[in-house]
Amino acid sequence: xxxxxxxxxxxxxxxxxxxxxxxxxWFVPIILxxxxxxxxxxxxxxxxxxxxxxATRQDGKSISWGSNLGGDEKGEKSGxxxxxxxxxxxxxxxxxxxxxxxNTFYYVFGSVLIILPxxxxxxxCLFQLSRISRGFLVFCLMIPGLxxxxxxxxxxYLFFHGKTGALNQYIVMPLGFDPINWxxxxxxxxxxxxxxxxxxxxGLVTLFFVCGLEAIxxxxxxxxxxxxxxxxxxxxxxxxxxxxxxAVFATVFLVVDGFASFSGAYNLLGGSGGMMDAxxxxxxxxxxxxxxxxxxxxxxxxxxxxxxxxxPVTAFLLFLVxxxxxxxxxx
Amino acid sequence: xxxxxxxxxLGVVLIACIYPFGWMFFSAFKTxxxxxxxxxxxxxxxxxxxxxxxxxxxxxxxxxxxxxxxxISGVQAVLAMVVTxxxxxxxxxxxxxxxxxxxxxxxxxxxxxxxxxxxxxFDWMLWLGLQGGKWSMILPGVASGxxxxxxxxxxxxxxxxxxxxxxxxxxxxxxxxxxxxxxxxPALVTYGLxxxxxxxxxxxxxxxxxxxxxxxxxxxxxxxxxxxxxxxEAVGMAAGVLSMVPVLLLxxxxxxxxxxxxxxxxxx
Numbered sequence: 314x315x316x317x318x319x320x321x322x323x324x325x326x327x328x329x330x331x332x333x334x335x336x337x338x339w340f341v342p343i344i345l346x347x348x349x350x351x352x353x354x355x356x357x358x359x360x361x362x363x364x365x366x367x368a369t370r371q372d373g374k375s376i377s378w379g380s381n382l383g384g385d386e387k388g389e390k391s392g393x394x395x396x397x398x399x400x401x402x403x404x405x406x407x408x409x410x411x412x413x414x415x416n417t418f419y420y421v422f423g424s425v426l427i428i429l430p431x432x433x434x435x436x437x438c439l440f441q442l443s444r445i446s447r448g449f450l451v452f453c454l455m456i457p458g459l460x461x462x463x464x465x466x467x468x469x470y471l472f473f474h475g476k477t478g479a480l481n482q483y484i485v486m487p488l489g490f491d492p493i494n495w496x497x498x499x500x501x502x503x504x505x506x507x508x509x510x511x512x513x514x515x516g517l518v519t520l521f522f523v524c525g526l527e528a529i530x531x532x533x534x535x536x537x538x539x540x541x542x543x544x545x546x547x548x549x550x551x552x553x554x555x556x557x558x559x560a561v562f563a564t565v566f567l568v569v570d571g572f573a574s575f576s577g578a579y580n581l582l583g584g585s586g587g588m589m590d591a592x593x594x595x596x597x598x599x600x601x602x603x604x605x606x607x608x609x610x611x612x613x614x615x616x617x618x619x620x621x622x623x624x625p626v627t628a629f630l631l632f633l634v635x636x637x638x639x640x641x642x643x644x
Numbered sequence: 645x646x647x648x649x650x651x652x653x654l655g656v657v658l659i660a661c662i663y664p665f666g667w668m669f670f671s672a673f674k675t676x677x678x679x680x681x682x683x684x685x686x687x688x689x690x691x692x693x694x695x696x697x698x699x700x701x702x703x704x705x706x707x708x709x710x711x712x713x714x715x716i717s718g719v720q721a722v723l724a725m726v727v728t729x730x731x732x733x734x735x736x737x738x739x740x741x742x743x744x745x746x747x748x749x750x751x752x753x754x755x756x757x758x759x760x761x762x763x764x765x766f767d768w769m770l771w772l773g774l775q776g777g778k779w780s781m782i783l784p785g786v787a788s789g790x791x792x793x794x795x796x797x798x799x800x801x802x803x804x805x806x807x808x809x810x811x812x813x814x815x816x817x818x819x820x821x822x823x824x825x826x827x828x829x830p831a832l833v834t835y836g837l838x839x840x841x842x843x844x845x846x847x848x849x850x851x852x853x854x855x856x857x858x859x860x861x862x863x864x865x866x867x868x869x870x871x872x873x874x875x876x877e878a879v880g881m882a883a884g885v886l887s888m889v890p891v892l893l894l895x896x897x898x899x900x901x902x903x904x905x906x907x908x909x910x911x912x
Contacts, residue, residue, distance in 0.1 A: 323817025345764035463865035524906035573757035
């Protein structure tokens with residue numbers, strides 16, 4: 314791929330919108346976040362005039378935003394105290410943070426490890442079918458991914474969960490087990506969250522895989538036929554290598570989405586971590602720290618510190634995925 | 645035998661994907677008592693109360709939320725398409741000093757999701773005076789790291805000869821970019837759709853950033869649910885069905901294009 318020197322003006326104008334937005338709506342908030350994370354959480358409430366209104370929004374009351382700006386500027390001058398890394402220390406010594414971290418890992422790995430093989434198997438099944446029915450069926454598989462997370466969790470709540478819910482009626486009880494309380498039993502909260510994620514994303518990943526399979530050049534199949542490669546061997550030698558880069562892409566997408574996932578757990582568990590915090594995910598916990606319900610104190614600096622602590626974790630995970638992509642393939 | 649088990653497997657997964665949505669569709673006509681029996685598929689009789697209630701704004705201005713969602717996601721998707729494609733084009737086809745660094749910097753955006761920075765973003769929007777308006781939702785979502793990777797890949801499949809030709813004709817880089825856009829139509833549509841979906845599903849940011857009159861569908865849905873059974877469940881179901889309509893339509897129309905783009909992207 315030969316690249317060429319371009320006229321400087323064009324390069325600038327093509328890159329400018331993106332990097333302008335990047336600086337304005339990503340970089341600056343991050344810097345503000347870093348600044349926020351080293352501030353004293355007990356500063357004057359006037360600075361956080363917006364906080365009350367944000368919190369009341371949770372109760373669905375109507376609020377006015379007009380007066381926030383004045384209070385904000387005043388607080389900026391007077392109430393801010395810097396406390397160094399105290400917020401980070403507080404987070405790192407917080408058992409609940411580790412719980413949330415562990416849950417998030419569980420959630421991310423669980424979903425990736427189920428979604429990828431499932432989507433792979435589905436795409437191979439679909440690949441045997443004719444083109445038209447294949448397209449139609451992939452579209453049907455994608456429907457849960459198109460739904461709002463709110464719809465997903467409402468359906469989960471009303472349809473799947475519960476003693477008379479579909480999961481218990483059609484799967485658990487026919488197998489002879491006692492009905493499971495999918496949202497109250499601490500052992501099963503995470504599996505339910507993972508199930509939601511699987512239900513939601515498998516279709517999209519399957520679409521990627523099916524398209525990857527359709528792009529396999531015909532000679533590879535002919536070569537496989539001549540060599541007498543069939544069944545499992547064909548899957549390993551023809552299908553898997555061709556889908557590999559798509560699997561890496563899907564993994565990155567799922568990892569990032571898993572770490573940022575908020576709405577599923579929020580809708581399902583109402584912003585709490587569920588019974589014994591068994592379903593507490595990182596973003597939910599950040600949100601909880603920032604906007605504790607009832608008489609709790611808003612701890613925005615703590616929340617910011619926590620958000621920033623997650624970054625190296627995600628970075629490390631993605632690094633692992635990208636570094637080991639060759640080894641994953643060859644096993 | 646293998647075929648049969650494959651078909652069975654496919655069938656089970658398909659039912660798991662479609663049946664709940666069928667149930668949701670019919671549940672919009674049911675009474676609460678019927679909805680609490682998940683094994684019941686069809687309602688006893690069809691009541692349109694839920695839809696009527698939504699459209700008359702009896703519970704909340706649902707129609708306004710609906711329009712807000714469409715405007716925010718639509719504008720964001722279109723902007724994201726053009727903005728990210730331009731960056732992908734430059735990274736795929738041109739070389740200049742600091743390119744590698746710039747690419748790495750752009751990809752950093754993948755690492756820190758904007759949801760994690762919601763609180764400082766709120767502060768910043770307040771300072772900018774955008775807070776509460778639709779632009780506060782639209783602008784932060786436009787820049788996306790995965791989009792750059794995607795479009796760089798797309799443009800690297802375009803033969804260099806075309807760029808040369810454009811240069812011989814004396815076109816500037818900007819003009820070349822816009823001339824190439826129709827060539828990558830399917831990829832643009834694909835990316836636009838995916839971006840639309842992600843922005844359509846965003847929950848945390850609108851909760852913090854938007855004024856009451858600018859709220860979006862995900863918030864509407866959770867409001868309809870968490871008023872602790874004051875509102876009939878059927879209303880939530882109806883809202884869910886309505887929230888699916890635009891996305892299903894868009895995907896139905898563009899699905900073929902999307903598949904073409906994804907297939908050609910993985911061609912070697």
